[in-house]
Amino acid sequence: MNTQVVPFSQLTTEQIALWGEMQQTNPELVSPYFTPEFAQHVARVRDDVEVALLREGSEVVGFFPFQRTMWGVAKPVGGRLSDYHGVIAREGLEFSPTKMLRDCKLSAFEFDHLVASQKAWKPFHADLKPSPTIDVSEGFESYLENRRADNARLMTDSLKKEDRLTRQVGPLTFEWNTTEDAVLQLLFQWKSAQYNATGVTDIFSFDWTRKLIENIWKQGNSPQFSGVMCTLRAADRVVAMHFCMRSGSTLHSWFPAYDVDAAKHSPGLVLLTQMARHANQHGVHRIDLGKGDEQYKRSYANSEAMVAEGIVESHPFRSVIRKGWTTTRDLVKNSPLAGPARAPVRWLRRMREWLSMK
Template sequence: MDITIHRPGELSAALRRDWHRAMDESPEYANPFLAPEFAIGIGRYRAGAKVAVLREGGEPVGFLPYERDALGVGRAIGLGLSDCQALVHRPGVTWDAQDLLGACGLAIFEFDHLVEEQQPFAGYVTGRFSSPVIDVKPGDGGYPEWLRATYPGQAKTTLKKERRLGRDVGEVRFVFDERDPRMLRTLMRWKSAQYRRTGRMDRFARPWIVDLVDHLFHVQEEHFTGVLSVLYAGDRPVAAHFGPRSSTVLAAWFTAYDPELHYYSPGLMMHLRTAEAAARNGVTLVDLGRGDKEYKDWLKTRELSVGEGFAARPHPVAAAYRMWRRPVRGLRNTVLAHPRLREPADRLLKTVGTLRTSRRPVAGPVRDRAR
């Protein structure tokens, strides 16, 4: 096995075609977070972004996107943002994890959404977690008919709230692929406010994430597209979602809504409308991402399994990094896995968020940088 290392933006058109071919040949690698376009996007803003290309007989057969720092600490590319991670390869290809880490110059490689089929990394997985998905297919009629057939339990309540929203605010309409960049900025402002309100880390306070999302919004390729969907009441945006899609998979990434209209359940409306429209546009799977949320339990048709852990070589940097990161991850996973711990933690975060938002307005990077 020959392994060469490249910057994502330096991949030739032929290598990108080989990468897409590997995705097409294995359904488990069809997720847009595994596409070269996502790696290239990260590489525009993260200096340590790399791609290992595996070759057999001179032919490219595998691709591992990752990030590396000066000490040899590696992470799955976009760790903290990506909901799917893997070495994308053609069927039947095998590799040795230690040889791979050595070729990449990595003492350790951290992942938290590794697809289940990555057997060479299996011995390094410290925990497995469910990742809900929706198997979607086009309906015979319009949205109401699809909703009643697919989610009969939610259909009556959701359609009733949509009718009330139409009467109170304006006619409800949905745009699956909205190309107005102003709506993307609106979504990021809403999401930024939500992060602060709930005490979470505000991703959109980081300029590089704002720039990454803006870049991916403008990517319109055959195998990868940034999809912005918006629910309107009249001319007023009510809710929005942005996520990448491949040929067959749409990743649910950033969803937010106008908090003034929360009593209409616009977030749930957004997810349902997006799933139905995605099916009509060729998507067969909507990936909701790892995490326990009530709406995911309502919407999912099944669950995938993703792993987190650390693939490491015998090295002092690897030992030190693992000693630092594993307790943090263990504490977080313990809290998330137990409702009796998770609910008080959520309440504490919301209290912090209330104090934070009462002291300062929403920050400006989203308005200034997303163009």
């Protein structure tokens, strides 16, 4: 198998159509992150999006989109914004990740949301994590019965909180996809405040991330790819919103936010319940909540997809060096030096987060 690397902008119409067909027919790739439209939107706001075309002879059999860093390390398209990544191909494609990286002149590929079912990557998995999902394919009432049977109190209690929010704030209005620009700007405001309050890098302080979200939201309601802004109002006041991406019958949670002044009513959970209740009416059977062990995800989810964390090195020597560093780091973490080392490690982590968004 040979690999050809091109900027996304140089893909032909036929190649983009083939990418879309592979994504739509492979059940491993239902997430909107695997669509050519998502990569295209990122390429419109960044100039470092490339695509490896995997070829058998003259036939393209797979696509591997990535962003090339200044150190020759590949990261997923969208960087920290990517909740799924991998090779887009038909089921069962066999390929060598290390050879692919060498052909791309890449030193490594770091991943944290790699679709775990792709066998070629499995030797490079360092850890597996669940991405909790809400499956409402059998209807909301069936889903609700399942959650009650599992004693998922956080989810079932949200029904009571709907009533309390209505009584204490005002009548509730749910909208599946608002088109009001003021709601999007409010999302940016609330999320930035959340990031700053929790001490993590504010991803919306970068112009390209705001443009990306705006472009996806404004692109229109395509059945294969679109942005969806679900909102909840109480007495005409926005108390929660949830920006998602959709591909086919899958809706992926991306940026949930709520009014902290209404926090005691859990408006974010009330909104998520409304989304699950109305999903089937809009052709959505699955809501992916994204990787994470938050309590609300455990309570709402009745299924999950597995994603992998790890790294692929294009040359064995680099792998040996990295393993040596990892061993040393783990020894320090379990030694009396752990305390003094914590502050510089936190600084380095913040710096790495910031660089990952550049």
